Amino acid sequence: MTYDYDLIAIGSGPGGQRAAIQASKVGRRSAVVERRLELGGVSVNTGTIASKTLRETVLHLTGQHQRAFYGSSYRVKADITFDDLRARSRQVIEREIDVIRSQLTRNHVQVLTGAGSFVDAHTVALTGGGLPPRTVTAESFVIAVGTRPARPAGVDFDDRTVIDSDGLLQLGRIPREIVVVGAGVIGVEYASMFAALGSKVTLVESRRSILEFCDAEIVEGLRYHLRDEGVTLRLGETVVAVEPHEHGCVTQLASGKRIASEAVLYSAGRQGAVDDLGLERVGLEADERGRIRVDEDYRTAVPNIYAAGDVIGFPSLAATSMEQGRVAACRALGEPVESLGKVQPIGIYSIPEISYVGRTEEDLTEAGIPYETGVARYRELARGQILGDTHGMLKLCVSPDDQSLLGVHALGTDATEIIHIGQAIMALGGTLHYLVNTVFNYPTMAESYKVAALNAMNKLRDIERIG
DSSP, X not given: OOOSEEEEEEOOSHHXXXXXXXXXXXXXOEEEEESSSSSSHHHHHTSHHHHHHHHHHHHHHHTGGGHHHHOTTOOSSSSOOHHHHHHHHHHHHHHHHHHHXXXXXXXXOEEEESEEEEEETTEEEEEETXXXXXXXXXXXXXXXXXXXXXXXXXXXXXXXXXXXXXXXXXXXXXXXXXXXXXXXXXXXXXXXXXXXXXXXXXXXXXXXXXXXXXXXXXXXXXXXXXXXXXXXXXXXXXXXEEEEETTEEEEEETTSOEEEESEEEEOOOEEESOTTSOGGGGTOOOOTTSOOOOOTTOBOSSTTEEEOGGGGOXXXXXXXXXXXXXXXXXXXXXXXXXXXXXXXOEEEOSSSOEEEEEOOHHHHHHHTOOOEEEEEEGGGSHHHHHHTOOSOEEEEEEOTTTOXXXXXXXXXXXXXXXHHHHHHHHHTTOBXXXXXXXXXXXXXXXXXXXXXXXXXXXXXXXXXXXX
């Protein structure tokens, strides 16, 4: 049977883009289905690009990095408005959409505007987009529809005082007080941004800790910074009600506490955007969080249908979604491709940043794997002093047997950048000796690897000397 396309990606976010472009690169007919008029999906329009641009704008306008030199009251702009924040985000988003459109056009990927819904395993019906309903067929599909913010039942979201991360950029003002419900990645990122802007922030989390998948020492460093910025942490607390009032709202906790604020930001996880996909028509189903189960090749239970990105769950990062989409397309088309390596970086764009690759101290201890640590404090680095970051750190977890790197953890300026040095060394089987014996530009943040490596090497030598 002849199909309209060899591969169709449903969703134009990072996973869908890369899947469709990869198919085109190997000479296949490909298309992207996108329900929005704007390309890029959640990642560009309300998620990754929007939030990270907002973060950089906050850092610049508040003069956060310069306060170590000019005092805690220093600001580039005294009266920061939400229009200031939106202006830069809007500009970056528009340019990124243009880049995506150009990449799809150059690679001869057709964009099909409309909401896609499966008719059968090889057919998708398209509705909306200013066009009459129609159907398209493909030999293979990659589902890359992404996620939307989960909205707990019983919470009255009005996009004015009670909002989620998608509605954040629509706020008309910077709230004097804000309650952030949920201390996952998104909640922590936005809590730190509002704190930098001068808002009084209360971060509520039902668990007893935040970012449990990260190294505990690194998380404790972040918690110190949050407290230093005036953030109140309410851990082990559950929100039972949010009462809207004329000038704000009152958040009621199960413990009986009541918190007054101008706004409440819910960050209660993400939900797969699969409601209208018609999965049942092809024999697929999503779990309670809207996630689709796939195998190691990103193939669903239907042989010609694959899925990639946030809709398949952890780690739900733009970077991994891109690679998942590319690999899924190659698998679907029978093209040779290497699977994603196990050494994948995690980046959290809080203020300060957190990033890591590999295993944490807690993982290694629980697994009974011996290790030693090497730590470099940013205050020990000339570059750290120049940038005014005296609280950041880099930590290496090292095997005492062969001096290989088991994990790399960073907190502070450029953490999400410098982590890739550790990632490369781990992926290529490098050891502590490489870091000790190599030359890094001076002054740089990368030099922290040498300082941390020397610290770890000294500890290992002490064990040898005494033991």
